[in-house]
Amino acid sequence: MRIDVLTIFPDLVDGFAGASLLGRARRAGLLDVRVHDLRAGTDDPHRSVDDAPFGGGAGMVLRAEPLARVVEAVEPPRPLLLLGPGGRRLDQPLARELAAGEGFSLLCGRYEDVDHRVRTQVVDGELSIGDYVLAGGEVAAMVVLEAVGRLVPGVMGNEASAEEESFADGLLEYPQYTRPASWRGHEVPEVLRSGDHARIARWRRAQALHRTRALRPDLLAARGGLSPEEEDLLADVAPVDQPPAAGAGPAPGFPPAADDG
Structure with a gap:
């Protein structure tokens, strides 16, 4: 897949696209990310x-002619997409849609706006x-590169990772844990250490539903609410602790930040 980015800060975008997962994909020939300097026009x-x-303010x-010359x-x-407030909102379905194509391009705005004729x-x-x-x-271009690039076949290595992530089924992802099994008195749920894959899958599905209902009920509403089977699953599997929402204060068990005053 080829993705072109047109910007007045090419080094900023190119550096990001050359690191981590995207960088490995570029070096492997899975992603062809090309960054162009608008000042070349x-x-x-x-x-x-x-x-x-015109008209003051x-x-x-950004002038139309330099941008058009570079293009x-x-x-x-194509499509060549201007990153701006009037467009379709990036979400996981749109990221998949872009990843399924042969390529696209991004034009980075700056200053107050671009000439409307662009x-x-x-x-x-x-x-x-x-x-x-x-x-x-x-920064918006980097978000798009990351969201789309990782979905291109072969980029992530383990294709199952993308299928189980947040938003893959209109839900937040289930909680994840790693070693140690006990940390500061908090235990990893026993089911995850049971080795029973069917039981683990059922628990994860229930936790994804619990987590989405607690933190992003709008996602459940967008998919038509809970099915009767999902309601039964939630009633049968208790939720794990959920983190506080943004702005709700420090996590339980951690002291508040020191008062600078």
Whole structure:
């Protein structure tokens, strides 16, 4: 699979794509990630890619011409997606959809915005990673590279890993444990040490349902709620302790941070 990223910070994106799982996949020839410098499309001594907005206002705007020149020169694989707030939200189904294709490209915005004619004349659409503001599209591009690249066949090595992760079936993943079996008075559930694979699979399914209901009930609602079989499973298998939600304070058993004042 070929994925092109167009950015004014090519070293930032290329460094990320060259590390860890993505880096190994690139070296193995499973992923062809190409990063292009948008400043290569400029023709002035300062290599300026931005200018003040017509009509006034704060910030600068990425110009259409340098971006279009780079796109025309490198002919990146389509679709070419602008990372921005107006696009389809990245989720696991969309990551799978992109991973199933032959390739795609990402255009990283910067400053206040891109010239609107880039949206209408250069790219094929927008892609969003969430409803919050970043300084530019580079971090978003890294998120997309990681989410999609790991799903390309052969990249993860163990294909079963992707099938059992969070969101694979519209649920959060079941809790995971490793050695030691006893840590600070907290024990690994006995079922995971039983060697009974059918019992373990049933327990994991129940815990995924418990965890999703406790932390992300919206995911259950999106899949139509719980089936009668799932309700029976939850009634039969007790949940393990769940972590506190973000902002809810320190985890049980750990003291709060020291007061700087």
